[in-house]
Amino acid sequence: GLPPGPPTVPLLGNLHVFPQHSFHYKFTEWARHYGGIYSLKLGPDTIVILTDVAAVKELIEKRSGSTADRPPMYVAELVTGGLQMVLARYSDKWRSLRRTAHATLTPKASLRHIPIQKAEATQLLHDILHDPEGFFRHIHRAANSSIMSVLYGKRSPRYETQQTAAFYKMFHVWEEITAPGATPPIDIIPILKYIPERFAKWKQICAQTRRNQRDLYFGFLDETRRRIQSGCENGSYMEEVLKRQEELGMDTEMAGYLGGALIEAGSDTTALYLKSLILALVAYPDAQQKAQEEIDRVVGEHRMPTLEDLEAMPYIRAVILETHRFRPTPPLMVPHRALNDEEYKGFLIPKGCTIFINAWGIFHDPMLFDDPERFMPERYVLTVNGTKPELEMDASDLRPNFVFGVGRRSCPGIHVAQHAININVMFLIWAFNFSTANDAEGNPISVDTFKYEKGIVTGPSPFKCKITPRSAEKAELIESEFLESGETFSKFEYGLDRVDKEFVEKTRAASSR
Numbered sequence: 001g002l003p004p005g006p007p008t009v010p011l012l013g014n015l016h017v018f019p020q021h022s023f024h025y026k027f028t029e030w031a032r033h034y035g036g037i038y039s040l041k042l043g044p045d046t047i048v049i050l051t052d053v054a055a056v057k058e059l060i061e062k063r064s065g066s067t068a069d070r071p072p073m074y075v076a077e078l079v080t081g082g083l084q085m086v087l088a089r090y091s092d093k094w095r096s097l098r099r100t101a102h103a104t105l106t107p108k109a110s111l112r113h114i115p116i117q118k119a120e121a122t123q124l125l126h127d128i129l130h131d132p133e134g135f136f137r138h139i140h141r142a143a144n145s146s147i148m149s150v151l152y153g154k155r156s157p158r159y160e161t162q163q164t165a166a167f168y169k170m171f172h173v174w175e176e177i178t179a180p181g182a183t184p185p186i187d188i189i190p191i192l193k194y195i196p197e198r199f200a201k202w203k204q205i206c207a208q209t210r211r212n213q214r215d216l217y218f219g220f221l222d223e224t225r226r227r228i229q230s231g232c233e234n235g236s237y238m239e240e241v242l243k244r245q246e247e248l249g250m251d252t253e254m255a256g257y258l259g260g261a262l263i264e265a266g267s268d269t270t271a272l273y274l275k276s277l278i279l280a281l282v283a284y285p286d287a288q289q290k291a292q293e294e295i296d297r298v299v300g301e302h303r304m305p306t307l308e309d310l311e312a313m314p315y316i317r318a319v320i321l322e323t324h325r326f327r328p329t330p331p332l333m334v335p336h337r338a339l340n341d342e343e344y345k346g347f348l349i350p351k352g353c354t355i356f357i358n359a360w361g362i363f364h365d366p367m368l369f370d371d372p373e374r375f376m377p378e379r380y381v382l383t384v385n386g387t388k389p390e391l392e393m394d395a396s397d398l399r400p401n402f403v404f405g406v407g408r409r410s411c412p413g414i415h416v417a418q419h420a421i422n423i424n425v426m427f428l429i430w431a432f433n434f435s436t437a438n439d440a441e442g443n444p445i446s447v448d449t450f451k452y453e454k455g456i457v458t459g460p461s462p463f464k465c466k467i468t469p470r471s472a473e474k475a476e477l478i479e480s481e482f483l484e485s486g487e488t489f490s491k492f493e494y495g496l497d498r499v500d501k502e503f504v505e506k507t508r509a510a511s512s513r
């Protein structure tokens with residue numbers, strides 16, 4: 001009764017044709033052949049791939065209680081003790097973490113963080129203005145500093161600031177060790193767990209990553225606690241968690257890992273999204289021009305955009321949604337696992353199978369979207385969910401927020417993420433022209449919109465482009481707004497080392513000239 005799928009061979013199932021990475025491309029190719037719900041066999045394991053919005057709505061949202069588990073991941077268990085919320089099994093530990101995130105990352109609470117998100121987005125403009133070629137680094141700094149300020153009230157003025165550098169150093173190892181194929185197939189052959197550490201390098205890496213994560217996450221927590229005790233609060237998220245610790249049932253161990261998971265889930269997602277945006281703007285100059293014309297019409301020449309302006313900017317709102325559709329940061333979201341046998345349209349979704357939500361395949365379905373491979377924001381001006389105006393099938397479940405997931409595991413950081421994205425998209429399009437760079441002979445270097453990094457969340461591989469301020473007046477406004485942001489920043493700039501302090505003083509002095 002399993003959903004159909006590619007032919008299998010004895011023992012291996014589909015293992016011999018299973019992609020090495022960037023699964024979403026192959027998953028989508030198979031979906032076009034086998035339909036919106038199909039299955040694969042990896043040895044004894046079953047995988048079900050959903051490339052159909054109605055199936056996602058029914059199985060992941062309505063039957064969430066039965067599909068909200070995550071596949072077992074021994075490495076995550078070893079490193080985080082099962083407390084990394086994104087990867088955690090559907091357990092009491094996860095329920096406590098989720099309850100706390102839900103109670104504290106509310107739409108109302110997220111509004112409190114807008115001033116620092118705006119200030120960080122202003123520094124991003126400033127950094128790109130002075131060093132356009134380094135835009136990848138500047139975006140990652142801004143995203144990490146912003147989420148660190150929201151969560152722990154502690155910012156990073158530079159990419160090299162100790163907390164950001166240490167986080168990314170740890171995070172890259174963490175990403176590598178949790179990537180498919182990085183370790184022997186322990187989750188399929190559990191006996192491999194018992195290989196002694198001296199023969200299993202991955203175990204040593206796990207142990208080191210655990211130490212590094214704990215140093216960072218519990219260090220941040222201690223600092224926040226000390227700040228509360230000395231009366232120097234700045235409204236950060238973890239201050240609230242610490243103050244309500246008892247009421248929320250959070251022991252220190254849980255609070256430490258909650259914060260850690262939020263930094264991990266909140267840093268790169270926003271950064272990768274912004275890199276995809278820039279890539280699309282370079283590749284589709286017409287869309288860029290329309291977006292700039294709309295911003296200029298609403299904002300004029302003499303001030304920077306504000307979040308309130310977005311209401312009057314249907315095209316910019318469409319650019320924001322189209323970037324999610326064109327290059328979803330998590331193309332397969334995060335895998336789920338079925339806790340019970342489920343039946344759907346006559347197919348068996350067996351207990352214990354892994355379920356992938358193929359967001360890429362849905363967003364690139366030519367039945368749903370006109371010319372889905374094109375970056376075409378107007379589709380979201382024409383219809384609310386961007387689908388074909390004359391669509392006969394019901395696509396109402398494809399809400400504009402679909403990219404943040406549905407059901408019990410949907411993204412709890414959605415409001416913080418949306419504010420960051422909205423501010424940054426408006427600022428970047430208002431401030432700069434993004435165009436192709438030229439090679440040494442003066443020929444344009446075209447960008448490849450398919451050259452993406454591997455990973456559960458993914459963004460463009462490094463690419464070259466030309467970024468120039470749209471006018472001298474805008475460049476001056478960036479400098480003055482950056483200078484004014486100093487006041488907002490000052491509440492988040494504690495514990496900076498000498499190099500950071502000098503950097504802050506130097507950059508602000510330069511902007512004031």
Ligand code: HEM
Nearest residue numbers: 085086265266269273333334403404405409410411413417
């Ligand atoms: C571009 C921005 C973002 C996108 C597109 C995004 C998308 C997603 C998706 C698709 C999931 C998995 C849903 C599922 O399993 O069905 C998820 C989970 C999660 N996200 Fe986000 N996210 C973003 C930003 C953020 C931010 C800024 C935070 C933190 C402040 C965050 C925190 C989390 C957490 C903790 C989970 C795990 C939830 C759970 O397993 O219970 N995300 N996100």
